[in-house]
Amino acid sequence: MKRILPLLTGLLHICALGTALAQDASLFTLVNPVPKSCFGSTEEVRVTIRNAGTTTLTSVPVKVEVTGMVTQTLTATYTGSLAPNQTANLLVGQVNMSALGAYQFAAATQLAGDVRTANDALALKTMNAAGAVALPLPTLDFNAFTGSNLSTLYPGWYEARGENYPSEVKDAYWLSSNSAQTGLLGSTTAVIWLSKGRSLTQGTLNQRDWLVSPAFTATPATHLRFKMAITNRLSGTDPGIMGSDDVFKVMLSTDCAATFTPILTIDRNTGLTNALRQFDIDLSSYNGQNIILGMYATDNEIDDPEDFQFYLDDVEVSSSVSGLTERLADAGLRVYPNPAAGIVHLDFEKTVPTGTLELCTLQGQVIKNQVLKASSPAGTGLAFSISDVAPGLYLLRVKSEKRTAAYKIAIRR
Ligand SMILES: [Ca+2]
Ligand SMILES: [Ca+2]
Ligand SMILES: [Ca+2]
Ligand SMILES: [Ca+2]
Numbered sequence: 001m002k003r004i005l006p007l008l009t010g011l012l013h014i015c016a017l018g019t020a021l022a023q024d025a026s027l028f029t030l031v032n033p034v035p036k037s038c039f040g041s042t043e044e045v046r047v048t049i050r051n052a053g054t055t056t057l058t059s060v061p062v063k064v065e066v067t068g069m070v071t072q073t074l075t076a077t078y079t080g081s082l083a084p085n086q087t088a089n090l091l092v093g094q095v096n097m098s099a100l101g102a103y104q105f106a107a108a109t110q111l112a113g114d115v116r117t118a119n120d121a122l123a124l125k126t127m128n129a130a131g132a133v134a135l136p137l138p139t140l141d142f143n144a145f146t147g148s149n150l151s152t153l154y155p156g157w158y159e160a161r162g163e164n165y166p167s168e169v170k171d172a173y174w175l176s177s178n179s180a181q182t183g184l185l186g187s188t189t190a191v192i193w194l195s196k197g198r199s200l201t202q203g204t205l206n207q208r209d210w211l212v213s214p215a216f217t218a219t220p221a222t223h224l225r226f227k228m229a230i231t232n233r234l235s236g237t238d239p240g241i242m243g244s245d246d247v248f249k250v251m252l253s254t255d256c257a258a259t260f261t262p263i264l265t266i267d268r269n270t271g272l273t274n275a276l277r278q279f280d281i282d283l284s285s286y287n288g289q290n291i292i293l294g295m296y297a298t299d300n301e302i303d304d305p306e307d308f309q310f311y312l313d314d315v316e317v318s319s320s321v322s323g324l325t326e327r328l329a330d331a332g333l334r335v336y337p338n339p340a341a342g343i344v345h346l347d348f349e350k351t352v353p354t355g356t357l358e359l360c361t362l363q364g365q366v367i368k369n370q371v372l373k374a375s376s377p378a379g380t381g382l383a384f385s386i387s388d389v390a391p392g393l394y395l396l397r398v399k400s401e402k403r404t405a406a407y408k409i410a411i412r413r
Helices: 004-020 179-185 321-330
Strands: 025-032 043-051 060-068 072-078 087-095 101-109 125-129 158-161 190-195 208-212 223-232 247-253 261-266 277-282 290-298 307-318 333-336 343-348 355-360 366-372 381-385 392-400 404-411
Touching: 025 060, 025 101, 043 060, 043 101, 060 087, 072 087, 179 223, 179 307, 190 290, 261 277, 290 307, 333 404, 355 381, 366 392
Parallel strands: none
Antiparallel strands: 025 043, 043 087, 060 072, 060 101, 101 125, 158 208, 190 307, 208 290, 223 277, 223 307, 247 261, 247 290, 333 343, 343 381, 355 366, 355 392, 392 404
Protein backbone atom coordinates (compact mmCIF):
# COMPACT_ATOMS: atom_id res chain seq x y z
CA MET A 1 0.00 0.00 0.00
CA LYS A 2 2.82 2.37 0.92
CA ARG A 3 4.40 1.76 -2.47
CA ILE A 4 1.14 1.86 -4.44
CA LEU A 5 -0.14 5.22 -3.16
CA PRO A 6 2.78 7.36 -4.43
CA LEU A 7 2.60 5.49 -7.73
CA LEU A 8 -1.14 6.28 -8.09
CA THR A 9 -0.57 9.91 -7.10
CA GLY A 10 2.17 10.16 -9.69
CA LEU A 11 -0.04 8.67 -12.39
CA LEU A 12 -2.89 11.04 -11.57
CA HIS A 13 -0.43 13.92 -11.68
CA ILE A 14 0.80 12.91 -15.13
CA CYS A 15 -2.81 12.48 -16.37
CA ALA A 16 -3.80 15.89 -15.00
CA LEU A 17 -0.81 17.49 -16.69
CA GLY A 18 -1.58 15.71 -19.97
CA THR A 19 -5.24 16.79 -19.84
CA ALA A 20 -4.37 20.38 -19.06
CA LEU A 21 -2.28 20.60 -22.20
CA ALA A 22 -4.58 18.57 -24.46
CA GLN A 23 -4.90 20.05 -27.93
CA ASP A 24 -7.84 18.33 -29.51
CA ALA A 25 -9.74 19.70 -32.51
CA SER A 26 -12.70 17.86 -33.93
CA LEU A 27 -14.63 18.12 -37.19
CA PHE A 28 -18.16 18.50 -35.86
CA THR A 29 -20.36 18.72 -38.93
CA LEU A 30 -20.54 19.58 -42.62
CA VAL A 31 -22.82 22.63 -42.64
CA ASN A 32 -22.98 23.03 -46.39
CA PRO A 33 -23.67 21.61 -48.91
CA VAL A 34 -26.77 19.92 -47.60
CA PRO A 35 -28.58 17.13 -49.47
CA LYS A 36 -30.99 18.48 -52.07
CA SER A 37 -31.94 17.69 -55.61
CA CYS A 38 -29.83 20.29 -57.39
CA PHE A 39 -26.87 22.52 -56.58
CA GLY A 40 -25.18 25.64 -57.87
CA SER A 41 -21.86 26.24 -59.60
CA THR A 42 -20.41 27.98 -56.55
CA GLU A 43 -21.68 25.87 -53.66
CA GLU A 44 -19.99 26.90 -50.44
CA VAL A 45 -18.29 24.15 -48.46
CA ARG A 46 -18.70 25.04 -44.80
CA VAL A 47 -17.88 23.03 -41.71
CA THR A 48 -18.29 23.41 -37.97
CA ILE A 49 -15.20 22.58 -35.96
CA ARG A 50 -15.12 22.00 -32.22
CA ASN A 51 -12.44 22.40 -29.59
CA ALA A 52 -12.67 19.03 -27.81
CA GLY A 53 -9.51 19.66 -25.78
CA THR A 54 -8.76 21.77 -22.74
CA THR A 55 -6.61 24.53 -24.16
CA THR A 56 -7.67 27.39 -26.44
CA LEU A 57 -6.95 26.80 -30.12
CA THR A 58 -5.91 29.65 -32.41
CA SER A 59 -5.02 27.83 -35.63
CA VAL A 60 -6.97 24.85 -36.89
CA PRO A 61 -6.34 23.70 -40.46
CA VAL A 62 -9.24 21.93 -42.18
CA LYS A 63 -9.22 19.86 -45.36
CA VAL A 64 -12.22 18.78 -47.42
CA GLU A 65 -11.68 16.31 -50.23
CA VAL A 66 -14.42 16.30 -52.83
CA THR A 67 -14.77 13.25 -55.10
CA GLY A 68 -17.39 11.93 -57.50
CA MET A 69 -18.57 14.32 -60.22
CA VAL A 70 -15.75 16.69 -59.20
CA THR A 71 -12.31 15.92 -57.76
CA GLN A 72 -11.04 18.80 -55.67
CA THR A 73 -9.17 19.34 -52.41
CA LEU A 74 -10.19 22.38 -50.38
CA THR A 75 -8.21 23.69 -47.44
CA ALA A 76 -8.65 26.57 -45.01
CA THR A 77 -7.42 27.43 -41.52
CA TYR A 78 -9.50 28.71 -38.66
CA THR A 79 -7.51 31.56 -37.10
CA GLY A 80 -9.88 32.84 -34.43
CA SER A 81 -9.72 31.99 -30.76
CA LEU A 82 -11.58 28.79 -29.98
CA ALA A 83 -12.01 28.08 -26.25
CA PRO A 84 -12.55 24.52 -24.96
CA ASN A 85 -15.99 23.12 -25.91
CA GLN A 86 -16.62 25.99 -28.32
CA THR A 87 -17.57 25.46 -31.93
CA ALA A 88 -16.88 27.67 -34.93
CA ASN A 89 -18.03 27.84 -38.52
CA LEU A 90 -15.43 27.84 -41.26
CA LEU A 91 -15.80 28.43 -44.99
CA VAL A 92 -13.38 25.96 -46.57
CA GLY A 93 -13.98 26.83 -50.21
CA GLN A 94 -16.37 26.52 -53.11
CA VAL A 95 -17.17 23.68 -55.44
CA ASN A 96 -19.03 23.53 -58.75
CA MET A 97 -21.89 21.07 -58.25
CA SER A 98 -24.00 22.03 -61.24
CA ALA A 99 -23.46 18.67 -62.99
CA LEU A 100 -26.05 16.06 -62.01
CA GLY A 101 -24.63 13.05 -60.18
CA ALA A 102 -23.11 12.03 -56.84
CA TYR A 103 -20.56 14.04 -54.87
CA GLN A 104 -18.67 12.78 -51.80
CA PHE A 105 -17.21 14.98 -49.10
CA ALA A 106 -14.45 13.87 -46.73
CA ALA A 107 -13.86 16.61 -44.16
CA ALA A 108 -11.21 16.55 -41.42
CA THR A 109 -9.32 18.82 -39.06
CA GLN A 110 -5.52 18.68 -39.35
CA LEU A 111 -4.27 20.16 -36.10
CA ALA A 112 -0.56 19.54 -35.47
CA GLY A 113 -0.07 17.70 -32.17
CA ASP A 114 -3.74 16.73 -31.89
CA VAL A 115 -3.91 14.30 -28.94
CA ARG A 116 -6.96 12.48 -30.24
CA THR A 117 -7.20 11.86 -33.97
CA ALA A 118 -10.29 9.63 -33.79
CA ASN A 119 -12.54 12.71 -33.86
CA ASP A 120 -10.66 14.56 -36.63
CA ALA A 121 -12.55 13.20 -39.64
CA LEU A 122 -16.24 13.20 -40.39
CA ALA A 123 -17.83 10.10 -41.93
CA LEU A 124 -17.94 10.43 -45.74
CA LYS A 125 -20.97 12.47 -46.83
CA THR A 126 -22.64 11.85 -50.17
CA MET A 127 -24.83 14.40 -51.94
CA ASN A 128 -26.80 13.23 -54.92
CA ALA A 129 -27.70 15.93 -57.42
CA ALA A 130 -30.58 14.04 -58.99
CA GLY A 131 -32.10 17.01 -60.82
CA ALA A 132 -35.77 17.32 -61.67
CA VAL A 133 -37.85 14.22 -61.06
CA ALA A 134 -40.85 13.12 -63.13
CA LEU A 135 -44.40 14.08 -62.20
CA PRO A 136 -46.52 13.08 -60.47
CA LEU A 137 -44.56 13.02 -57.21
CA PRO A 138 -45.65 10.21 -54.90
CA THR A 139 -48.48 11.54 -52.71
CA LEU A 140 -47.37 12.26 -49.16
CA ASP A 141 -50.17 10.45 -47.32
CA PHE A 142 -47.95 10.17 -44.21
CA ASN A 143 -49.66 6.85 -43.37
CA ALA A 144 -46.29 5.20 -42.65
CA PHE A 145 -44.58 8.39 -41.46
CA THR A 146 -42.78 7.96 -38.14
CA GLY A 147 -41.74 11.60 -37.86
CA SER A 148 -38.21 10.91 -39.05
CA ASN A 149 -38.42 8.78 -42.20
CA LEU A 150 -39.69 11.32 -44.75
CA SER A 151 -36.77 10.84 -47.19
CA THR A 152 -37.10 7.06 -47.01
CA LEU A 153 -40.85 7.05 -47.70
CA TYR A 154 -40.78 9.80 -50.31
CA PRO A 155 -37.40 10.00 -52.09
CA GLY A 156 -36.24 13.55 -52.71
CA TRP A 157 -38.28 15.06 -49.88
CA TYR A 158 -36.46 16.09 -46.71
CA GLU A 159 -37.03 17.87 -43.41
CA ALA A 160 -35.13 21.06 -42.73
CA ARG A 161 -35.02 24.18 -40.60
CA GLY A 162 -34.27 27.79 -41.39
CA GLU A 163 -35.62 31.27 -41.89
CA ASN A 164 -36.58 32.25 -45.47
CA TYR A 165 -34.95 29.15 -46.90
CA PRO A 166 -34.22 25.64 -45.57
CA SER A 167 -30.66 26.35 -44.47
CA GLU A 168 -30.19 23.36 -42.22
CA VAL A 169 -31.16 19.85 -43.26
CA LYS A 170 -32.21 18.01 -40.12
CA ASP A 171 -34.95 15.93 -38.59
CA ALA A 172 -37.23 18.88 -37.76
CA TYR A 173 -40.29 18.87 -35.50
CA TRP A 174 -42.63 17.60 -38.16
CA LEU A 175 -43.92 14.42 -36.52
CA SER A 176 -46.57 11.79 -37.12
CA SER A 177 -50.09 12.18 -35.68
CA ASN A 178 -50.83 10.06 -32.59
CA SER A 179 -53.72 7.59 -32.48
CA ALA A 180 -56.24 10.09 -31.02
CA GLN A 181 -55.33 12.68 -33.66
CA THR A 182 -55.42 10.07 -36.43
CA GLY A 183 -58.85 8.95 -35.21
CA LEU A 184 -60.15 12.52 -35.23
CA LEU A 185 -58.83 13.34 -38.69
CA GLY A 186 -59.57 9.96 -40.25
CA SER A 187 -55.98 9.38 -41.38
CA THR A 188 -52.41 9.52 -40.15
CA THR A 189 -51.00 12.96 -40.91
CA ALA A 190 -47.84 14.94 -40.43
CA VAL A 191 -48.18 17.19 -37.41
CA ILE A 192 -46.22 20.06 -35.95
CA TRP A 193 -46.72 21.56 -32.51
CA LEU A 194 -46.42 25.34 -32.32
CA SER A 195 -46.95 27.05 -28.99
CA LYS A 196 -45.76 29.42 -26.33
CA GLY A 197 -42.38 28.55 -24.96
CA ARG A 198 -42.03 25.36 -26.94
CA SER A 199 -39.29 26.54 -29.23
CA LEU A 200 -37.47 28.08 -26.28
CA THR A 201 -37.39 24.73 -24.49
CA GLN A 202 -36.05 23.21 -27.69
CA GLY A 203 -33.06 25.52 -27.56
CA THR A 204 -34.00 27.68 -30.51
CA LEU A 205 -35.66 31.08 -30.40
CA ASN A 206 -38.23 30.30 -33.07
CA GLN A 207 -39.41 27.16 -34.70
CA ARG A 208 -38.98 27.32 -38.49
CA ASP A 209 -39.51 23.86 -39.84
CA TRP A 210 -39.76 22.69 -43.43
CA LEU A 211 -40.73 19.77 -45.58
CA VAL A 212 -38.89 20.31 -48.87
CA SER A 213 -39.80 18.63 -52.15
CA PRO A 214 -37.48 17.36 -54.86
CA ALA A 215 -37.16 19.54 -57.95
CA PHE A 216 -39.68 18.91 -60.72
CA THR A 217 -40.59 20.57 -64.01
CA ALA A 218 -43.99 22.27 -63.94
CA THR A 219 -46.40 21.79 -66.82
CA PRO A 220 -49.54 23.81 -67.67
CA ALA A 221 -51.58 21.23 -65.75
CA THR A 222 -49.42 21.05 -62.59
CA HIS A 223 -51.21 21.52 -59.31
CA LEU A 224 -50.22 21.25 -55.67
CA ARG A 225 -52.95 19.87 -53.45
CA PHE A 226 -52.85 19.19 -49.73
CA LYS A 227 -55.06 19.10 -46.65
CA MET A 228 -54.65 21.00 -43.40
CA ALA A 229 -56.30 21.14 -39.98
CA ILE A 230 -55.46 22.40 -36.51
CA THR A 231 -56.44 21.41 -32.98
CA ASN A 232 -55.94 22.91 -29.58
CA ARG A 233 -53.06 20.91 -28.10
CA LEU A 234 -54.32 20.65 -24.54
CA SER A 235 -57.85 19.52 -25.33
CA GLY A 236 -56.46 17.34 -28.09
CA THR A 237 -59.47 17.58 -30.35
CA ASP A 238 -61.01 21.09 -30.14
CA PRO A 239 -60.32 23.38 -33.04
CA GLY A 240 -57.32 25.45 -32.05
CA ILE A 241 -56.45 29.03 -32.79
CA MET A 242 -53.13 30.04 -34.24
CA GLY A 243 -50.96 32.65 -32.55
CA SER A 244 -50.90 36.24 -33.80
CA ASP A 245 -47.94 35.81 -36.14
CA ASP A 246 -47.88 32.03 -36.55
CA VAL A 247 -48.00 30.97 -40.20
CA PHE A 248 -47.92 28.03 -42.48
CA LYS A 249 -46.54 28.96 -45.89
CA VAL A 250 -46.20 27.12 -49.14
CA MET A 251 -42.83 28.29 -50.41
CA LEU A 252 -41.57 27.98 -53.97
CA SER A 253 -38.05 28.13 -55.36
CA THR A 254 -37.07 28.42 -59.00
CA ASP A 255 -33.32 28.61 -58.28
CA CYS A 256 -32.57 25.22 -56.79
CA ALA A 257 -33.56 26.04 -53.19
CA ALA A 258 -31.25 29.08 -52.96
CA THR A 259 -34.20 31.45 -52.46
CA PHE A 260 -37.92 30.89 -51.83
CA THR A 261 -41.02 33.03 -52.14
CA PRO A 262 -44.36 32.30 -50.47
CA ILE A 263 -47.19 31.34 -52.83
CA LEU A 264 -49.77 30.68 -50.09
CA THR A 265 -49.89 31.88 -46.48
CA ILE A 266 -52.20 30.33 -43.92
CA ASP A 267 -52.63 32.22 -40.66
CA ARG A 268 -55.25 32.59 -37.91
CA ASN A 269 -57.53 34.46 -40.32
CA THR A 270 -57.68 31.42 -42.60
CA GLY A 271 -59.87 29.79 -39.98
CA LEU A 272 -58.59 26.24 -40.14
CA THR A 273 -60.64 23.79 -38.07
CA ASN A 274 -60.23 20.30 -36.63
CA ALA A 275 -61.36 18.74 -39.92
CA LEU A 276 -58.91 18.48 -42.81
CA ARG A 277 -59.50 21.15 -45.44
CA GLN A 278 -58.39 20.70 -49.04
CA PHE A 279 -56.16 23.32 -50.65
CA ASP A 280 -55.36 23.46 -54.34
CA ILE A 281 -52.70 25.66 -55.91
CA ASP A 282 -52.39 26.07 -59.66
CA LEU A 283 -48.72 25.97 -60.69
CA SER A 284 -49.34 26.38 -64.42
CA SER A 285 -47.69 29.81 -64.44
CA TYR A 286 -44.37 28.03 -63.76
CA ASN A 287 -44.72 25.94 -66.92
CA GLY A 288 -41.33 24.69 -68.07
CA GLN A 289 -39.47 25.80 -64.93
CA ASN A 290 -37.74 23.51 -62.46
CA ILE A 291 -39.31 24.24 -59.12
CA ILE A 292 -38.92 23.09 -55.52
CA LEU A 293 -41.72 23.43 -52.98
CA GLY A 294 -41.38 23.95 -49.25
CA MET A 295 -44.11 23.32 -46.69
CA TYR A 296 -43.01 25.72 -43.97
CA ALA A 297 -44.43 26.20 -40.46
CA THR A 298 -43.26 28.77 -37.94
CA ASP A 299 -44.40 30.28 -34.65
CA ASN A 300 -42.45 33.32 -35.77
CA GLU A 301 -41.11 36.18 -33.62
CA ILE A 302 -43.92 36.59 -31.08
CA ASP A 303 -44.18 33.95 -28.35
CA ASP A 304 -47.98 33.76 -28.43
CA PRO A 305 -50.04 32.01 -25.72
CA GLU A 306 -51.91 29.90 -28.29
CA ASP A 307 -50.96 26.26 -28.09
CA PHE A 308 -51.93 24.16 -31.08
CA GLN A 309 -51.11 21.29 -33.40
CA PHE A 310 -50.95 21.82 -37.13
CA TYR A 311 -51.81 18.86 -39.39
CA LEU A 312 -50.79 18.29 -43.00
CA ASP A 313 -51.92 15.40 -45.17
CA ASP A 314 -52.12 14.14 -48.76
CA VAL A 315 -49.56 16.48 -50.31
CA GLU A 316 -49.89 15.83 -54.01
CA VAL A 317 -47.98 17.38 -56.91
CA SER A 318 -49.40 16.18 -60.17
CA SER A 319 -50.29 17.09 -63.69
CA SER A 320 -53.12 14.61 -63.81
CA VAL A 321 -56.00 15.48 -66.07
CA SER A 322 -58.44 13.33 -64.09
CA GLY A 323 -57.81 15.42 -60.98
CA LEU A 324 -58.47 18.56 -62.98
CA THR A 325 -61.69 17.16 -64.37
CA GLU A 326 -63.00 16.85 -60.84
CA ARG A 327 -62.14 20.47 -60.31
CA LEU A 328 -64.18 21.41 -63.32
CA ALA A 329 -67.24 19.81 -61.70
CA ASP A 330 -66.45 21.88 -58.57
CA ALA A 331 -66.39 25.00 -60.71
CA GLY A 332 -69.99 24.33 -61.72
CA LEU A 333 -69.29 24.00 -65.42
CA ARG A 334 -70.64 21.48 -67.88
CA VAL A 335 -68.88 20.80 -71.18
CA TYR A 336 -70.56 18.90 -74.02
CA PRO A 337 -70.47 17.06 -76.28
CA ASN A 338 -67.31 15.05 -75.72
CA PRO A 339 -66.00 13.94 -78.17
CA ALA A 340 -66.90 17.11 -80.04
CA ALA A 341 -66.87 18.19 -83.68
CA GLY A 342 -67.30 21.80 -84.82
CA ILE A 343 -68.65 23.37 -81.63
CA VAL A 344 -68.11 22.76 -77.89
CA HIS A 345 -70.81 24.03 -75.55
CA LEU A 346 -70.04 25.27 -72.04
CA ASP A 347 -72.79 25.76 -69.49
CA PHE A 348 -71.92 27.74 -66.38
CA GLU A 349 -74.03 26.83 -63.35
CA LYS A 350 -73.71 30.26 -61.73
CA THR A 351 -72.30 33.09 -63.80
CA VAL A 352 -69.68 33.21 -66.47
CA PRO A 353 -66.44 34.29 -64.79
CA THR A 354 -64.14 37.01 -66.08
CA GLY A 355 -61.16 35.29 -67.61
CA THR A 356 -60.19 33.26 -70.60
CA LEU A 357 -61.15 30.01 -72.16
CA GLU A 358 -58.22 28.17 -73.72
CA LEU A 359 -57.85 25.08 -75.84
CA CYS A 360 -54.40 23.55 -75.33
CA THR A 361 -52.49 20.47 -76.35
CA LEU A 362 -51.85 17.96 -73.56
CA GLN A 363 -48.34 19.47 -73.40
CA GLY A 364 -49.88 22.86 -72.65
CA GLN A 365 -49.44 24.69 -75.94
CA VAL A 366 -52.39 27.05 -76.42
CA ILE A 367 -54.13 26.41 -79.75
CA LYS A 368 -56.84 29.05 -79.46
CA ASN A 369 -58.54 31.13 -76.81
CA GLN A 370 -61.57 33.26 -76.11
CA VAL A 371 -62.11 36.06 -73.59
CA LEU A 372 -64.84 35.41 -71.02
CA LYS A 373 -66.95 38.31 -69.77
CA ALA A 374 -68.49 38.24 -66.30
CA SER A 375 -72.06 38.96 -65.17
CA SER A 376 -73.89 36.78 -67.60
CA PRO A 377 -76.97 35.28 -65.93
CA ALA A 378 -76.92 31.83 -64.35
CA GLY A 379 -77.40 28.98 -66.74
CA THR A 380 -75.79 30.93 -69.53
CA GLY A 381 -73.98 28.83 -72.01
CA LEU A 382 -71.45 29.70 -74.60
CA ALA A 383 -70.37 28.05 -77.80
CA PHE A 384 -66.70 27.64 -78.62
CA SER A 385 -65.80 26.89 -82.22
CA ILE A 386 -63.30 24.09 -82.79
CA SER A 387 -63.97 23.49 -86.46
CA ASP A 388 -60.44 24.64 -87.35
CA VAL A 389 -58.71 22.35 -84.83
CA ALA A 390 -57.10 19.06 -85.88
CA PRO A 391 -58.66 15.89 -84.39
CA GLY A 392 -57.05 14.63 -81.18
CA LEU A 393 -57.03 14.96 -77.40
CA TYR A 394 -56.91 18.47 -75.92
CA LEU A 395 -57.25 20.30 -72.64
CA LEU A 396 -60.00 22.88 -72.33
CA ARG A 397 -59.04 25.35 -69.62
CA VAL A 398 -61.15 28.00 -67.95
CA LYS A 399 -58.94 30.55 -66.27
CA SER A 400 -60.57 33.10 -64.01
CA GLU A 401 -59.06 35.41 -61.43
CA LYS A 402 -59.50 32.93 -58.63
CA ARG A 403 -59.15 29.53 -60.22
CA THR A 404 -58.25 27.46 -63.20
CA ALA A 405 -60.30 24.47 -64.18
CA ALA A 406 -59.39 22.10 -66.97
CA TYR A 407 -61.16 19.42 -68.89
CA LYS A 408 -59.85 16.78 -71.26
CA ILE A 409 -61.72 16.82 -74.51
CA ALA A 410 -61.57 14.73 -77.67
CA ILE A 411 -62.04 16.49 -81.02
CA ARG A 412 -63.08 14.50 -84.05
CA ARG A 413 -64.36 15.15 -87.53
CA1 LIG B 1 -8.83 15.59 -32.61
CA1 LIG C 1 -52.72 10.35 -44.21
CA1 LIG D 1 -39.33 15.13 -37.97
CA1 LIG E 1 -45.97 33.37 -32.66
